[in-house]
Amino acid sequence: MGLGSVFLSHYRRHPGQLAGLLLILICAAMLWSGVRSLTGRAEHAVEQSRAALEPRLSVVRVDGRPVDVADFARLRRAGLCVSPRLQVSFPLADTPDVVGIDPFTAGCLRQYSVGTGVGISVVDELLAGLDRPTLLGAAADLARWQQLSLPGSGDYRLDAVEGLPSGLLLSDISVAAGLASVGRATLEILLPAAELDRLPLPEGYKARIEDYGVEPDPLVEAFLFNLNALGALALLVAALLVRSVYRFALEQRRRTLEILVRLGVRPARLRLALVAEVLLLALAGASLGVLFGEWLAAAMADGFRGTLSGLFGMDTLAQRPPAAATWLGVLLILALVVGWACVDLLLLRRSAQPAATQMGERRWRAALIAMLFLMLASLAVLLAAEKLWLIFLATAGCLVGAGLLLPALLNLLLARAERRCRDQLSGSGAPLLEWSCAEMRALCRLQQLPLTALAFAIAAVIGVQAMVAGFEATFARWLDQRLRGDLYLDPGRPLVESAADEWGGRLQALPGVTAVLPMVRGRGLLGGLPVDVMALDPASPLVRGWPFLAAAPDPWPALAARGVLINEQLARRQSLALGDQVRFRLGTEPQAREVIGIYADYGRPEGELIVPVATLPDALPGRYTTFVLGLNGAGGIDWQDWPEQYPWLAGSRLRDQAGLKRAANAAFARTFQMTRLLNGLTLALAGTALALMGLVIFRIRQRSYTLLHVYGVPRRRLRRRLIAHSMLITGLLGLLATPLGIFLGWVLVARVNPAAFGWALPLQLYPGFWLQVWLACLLIGGFVGALMRDPVRLETLKNE
C-alpha cells in the first residue's frame, strides 16, 4: 500500500473531516477573494472618480464677455494646457445635454485622459469617430436622444459607453457647436489648477474655480481599508478554524504516522507527503473559494456601485475575471494557514504527555500574561495614535489579545460555577450540575479556537452595527435639521451678485413661496489653506434650529455681527475652539472674525466656514449661488412645471428636500449594507465551523454521557443537557464578546472616523441588537447540540 493511499484512507474513514476542512477553506477563500475583488473594482472606479474630481479652473475674461474660440487659441498659444468644453442644453425637459470636448487637447484634463476601463478612453473613441458626428453616452440617454429627434440634430452615430454620467452625451466639440443653434450653448475653457503654478494667465484673463476638486482619498481609503480589514478578520477567523480542525484531524492521525515511521518510512518523505496534502487541500479550497468569491462580489457589486456613485456621482464598476494575482494570493494564504495548522505534526514532536501538561499549564499562564500585556500595549497605542494604519494595527492587537482571553475567561467562570456547585449545593441535581460545569469546561478547552473565532465574529457584528446605526441615526437627524425648507433650487449656472439678488426677488414672487434663502458657495483661504466658504442670511427663518456641536449663545445674531461658523473638520484640523479669532481671505479681501459656533458636517473631508452673506466680496473664487425655498403647503404647488412656465428658470434644477434627504441617506445606507453582509457571512462561517468541530468533539465526550446513562440518567434528559451545555457556552461567549464589540464600535466612531474623515460620531449603544446577537449565539449553540442527536452510545464503553 503506497503512502498516498495511507493518507487517503484517513479521509475515507473520516469523510466529514475532509468535507469540513474543505468547507472552511472554501468559505475563507470565498470571503477573502470576494472582498479583494470588490476592493479591486472599487479602486479602479475610485481612480476614475479621482480623475473626475481633479481641481479644475475655468478661464474667464476680465472684461466679463463670454470666452470664445479665439480666446482658446490665444491661451493655447501662450503655452497653457487648456481644453474647451461646450455644453449645449435643450429647452425640452429631460433632454440629455450634449457636452462637446476637443479630443486633441482633452489630455490636459485628467478627467479625459483616464480610460473608461475597457482599454480605450472616450478621447480615443471621439478621435476614431471624427469622420462622422458621434455622440457617446449611457444607453438610456442615447435612447432618449433618439426618441426626441430634435430639429436640426441631424444624423449621428450613437455609441453607448459605460462610465459616463447620466443626463449628458459626450461629443466632439464641432458636433456640439453644430447643435448650438438648437439649444443654449455655454463654452468654458478649462485647465487643471496645477497649470497656473507653471505659467501665469495672459493679460485680460482670470481663473475661477470650476470644480472644487474634493480629494476623496481619505474617505475612500478608509472605506476600502475597512473592507480589507474585514476581509483580514474573516481570514483570521478562518485561520483559527482551519488550524483547530486540521490539528484535531492530525492528532487522530498521529499514531498512524508514527507507525509509518516505525515501519521505515523516512520522516522527510512523510513531511513531504504532508506538505503535498496541504497544498492539494489549499488548491482545492482556493479554486472553489475564488470562484464563489467572484459570485459573491458580483452579487454585492450592485450595492457597491450604488455606494460609490453616492460618494462620487460616478457609475463605474467593470466586470472583471478573477485576477490570477487574487487566485495565487488566496492559494498562498491558504497554504500558510493550513501549513500553520499542521506545523506541529510536520515537526513530528513526540513528547511525554504528563510533562507536557505541566509545561502546558505554565506556558498557558505565560501566554495569558502575554495576551494581557499585548492588549494593554495595543490599547495605549490606540489611544495615542493619529495614523489610520496604526489605529487599525492597535485594534488588531486588542482584538487578538481579547479574543484569546475570552475562552480562558469562560473557563474561569465555569470553574467557579463548578466549585460553587460542589461546595454549596446539595440535593439530587447537584452532582449532575457539577458534572455539567466540568463538561462545559472540557468543551471550552477542546473548542478553544473555534470559540475564539466565534468571539471575533460576534464582536465584529456588534461593533460594526453600532457604528452603522449610530451613523445613520445621527446623519438622518443632522440632514433633517440642515435641510430646512421645502425646495432646493440650483440655477444651473453661476449667478453674479446682482443676478442672484434679482433671482431672490423673482423667487419670492412665485406662487406659494413663503421664504427664500440664498446660499452662496465659494472658496477662501484660511492660514494659507483653501477652505470651502458658505454664505447665508442669518436672519432667515430657514436657518433656525440648526444643531451645533458647540455654539455661543444666540449664534445667528452673533454671526451677523462679528462671528463665523466653522465645521468640525476645520476645528479639528486647525485646533480652533469657540471664541478663537480666525483670519481668512475671501477673494482678495482679508477678514478676521470670531468663531461663534462649530457644526457637524458629516460625509465631507473639506474644511468649511460659514459667513453672513452681507460680508461676501463680489469676486469670490468659485462663487455659486443656490436657493432654499420655503413653501406654503408644498402639496398643492406644481413646482415641477416651473422651469417650463418661467423662461428665466430654464436650465435650473429643482429638487424637493425630502428627495434630497432620501438620496443622501440612500448613499450612506448602501455603504454599510455591504459591511453588514460581510459581517453576517463571517458569523455564519464561525457558526458552521463550530458545528463541524462540535460534532467531532461531542463524539469524544460521548463516553461520559453514556456512563451517566448507565448510572440511570434518562437518555432524553442527557440529550437536553447536551444541548443546554452547547447553548450555554455560545450564549456566555456572546455575553462576554459584547464588550469587545462595543470596544470595536468605539474604535470605529471615535478613532477611525476622526483620523479618516475628520469628524467623530457619538457612540450609541443598541441593547436591542445585542439581544438579537445573543439569540443568534444561542441558536448556533442549540444547532450544534441538536446535530449530535443522541449522546448515548453504549459501544463507547465496550473497552471498559
Add this chain to the structure above:
Amino acid sequence: MNSAGRLLLLLVLLLSGCEQPADREASLTALRESPEGFTQAAPGMTVSLPEGMGAHRDFRLEWWYLTANLRSSDGERFGVQWTLFRIGLRPGPYQYGAQDKEPGWRRDEIWLAHAALSRPGDHRFAARSARGGTGQAGVTAQPFTAWIDHWQLDSHEEGRWSLAVEGDDFAYRLQLQPRLPAVLHGERGFSAKSASGGGSMYFSYPLLAIDGEVTVDGRRFEVSGQGWFDREWSSQYLQPDQEGWDWLALHLDDGRHLMLFRIRGAEPYFTGTLVAADGSARSLGADDFSLQPREYRDSRFGKVPVVWQLQLPAAGLDLDIRSWPGDYWNPGRLRYWEGPVGVSGSHAGEGYLEMTGYGG
C-alpha cells in the same frame, strides 16, 4: 498612448476607412490610398513661391520639415527635428459663408507637430496636435509663419527665421538663415515616388545657417550648425505595393548638398537631387547613383539599416554614411526613424537619415 500616437491612429482610421484600431500595415495604407475629392500631385504641376510655403487644402497631407546638425561651443553634437503636419479630413478650401474668416470648432483638418532632440545615444521626442479652424495651429505663407500652440517657426525681415520649441525635458530657440535659394525636386517640383506615376510636390531649402540655444534637462548649450528644410504635399505618397522609404539629406564639407531616397517595394525606386555650392541643382535618377545598406542595428522596433554606401561616380562621390549610435525612433503608430548621420569616404559631411516602414 501619447497624443501623437493617438493622432496617427486617427489618421490611419480616417484615411484607411477602417473602424477598428488598425495594425501597422493599415498605418502604411494611410500613405498609399488616395481618397476622393483631394487633388493628386502629377507631372506638369509646378511650385510657386512664396505661396508654396502656405497650406494646400486641396491636398490631403503635407509637411514643413526641418532637420539640423548642430554643435555646442565645447564640441557636443546635437540633432534637431521639427515638423508640422497638416492632414485634411475633407478636401478644401473650406467654406463657411459669412463666417469664413472667423475661427470656429470645425472638423476639416488636423495639425500635428513632432519635435525631437538627438544626441549620440539619446533621443527625445515631443508631439502636439490641434484641430484646424480655431487658430490654435496653422501656417501663413506671407509672411511665413508655422505654429501649433506655443511652438512656432517665424520669418523675419532680412529673410531670417526663428524657431521656438519646448518639450517636457528639452527645448530649443534657434535663428535660421537660408543661405541658398529653394530647390525644386524632380520635375519642376513634382517628385515622382514610383515608376508608374504618383508622388508629391516637393521643394527644399538645402542650407540653413543656424545658431541659438538648446536646453536639455535644464542645461543650456549655445549651438550653431546647418539645417535642411523640406516642404512637401501630396494626396498619395506610396503605391499599394510600396513598403516605406529611406531618405537622406546630407551636407558635404565641399559645400555641396544631397537629397536621396529609396522607396522600398516590389521594384525599389531611387531618386535624388544634388545641389552645388552655388545653389544650382541637378535631379538624380536610379542610373546616376547606388545607395546600399551596409550594416544593420537591433533597435527598439527591430533591425534597421544604419550604415549606407552611396556611390555617385559622375560627381566623384563614394560615401560611407553612418548613423550616430543610438535609437532614433519617433514613437507612435506610424513610427519612423529620424536621426543624425555622419559622412566619411571620398568626402566628409553630416546630415539626417529618415526611415519609414521598418519594424513589423
